[in-house]
Amino acid sequence: MTYLGIKQLPAKIAWTPLKHRCGCVADWGWDSEAIPPPQFIAWCINVVGENCPWHGGETEQDMPIPANETIALTHPGSGASIYVRKATGSDVALGEQLAADLQGLMEKATNNKLALVGEIPPRYRKWLYANGYDPLEAWLDQRLTDIVLNRGEVTVTPEMLNQVP
Numbered sequence: 001m002t003y004l005g006i007k008q009l010p011a012k013i014a015w016t017p018l019k020h021r022c023g024c025v026a027d028w029g030w031d032s033e034a035i036p037p038p039q040f041i042a043w044c045i046n047v048v049g050e051n052c053p054w055h056g057g058e059t060e061q062d063m064p065i066p067a068n069e070t071i072a073l074t075h076p077g078s079g080a081s082i083y084v085r086k087a088t089g090s091d092v093a094l095g096e097q098l099a100a101d102l103q104g105l106m107e108k109a110t111n112n113k114l115a116l117v118g119e120i121p122p123r124y125r126k127w128l129y130a131n132g133y134d135p136l137e138a139w140l141d142q143r144l145t146d147i148v149l150n151r152g153e154v155t156v157t158p159e160m161l162n163q164v165p
């Protein structure tokens, strides 16, 4: 990652806290007008297994960047900025949860697809089949969206499934 220094934040930034390998919880921010959501999800999948930026990311060499500032990094896919600050308050616990969920999900997607299919609520799975979706792919997308973009909020709820014909 390239450290761009402290930049003026665009007005609409969405934040997702994630715990990193070094144990720090970083709060990652992005602007959905600058970066397509799947690219931000891919970014989070990549960085969650690495150190936080302060501890050097993938290089693991401590970086001389201010501890209490929001900093900007270049997103390699789009050239847009991704913002990061240290998580505070309840975002620390949330970031621990989201990182565990994200890594558990990717582990299943890689090594145990059967377990992932087993997680899909049966009614939703039936609906996905009936409407021509690949249930595994659709569920993976749904879970990634909920974890990374919705800060862990589950959007496929029993109430929603009751509306499914």
Ligand SMILES: [Zn+2]
Pocket: 020, 022, 023, 024, 051, 052, 053, 054, 055
């Ligand atoms: Zn760290």
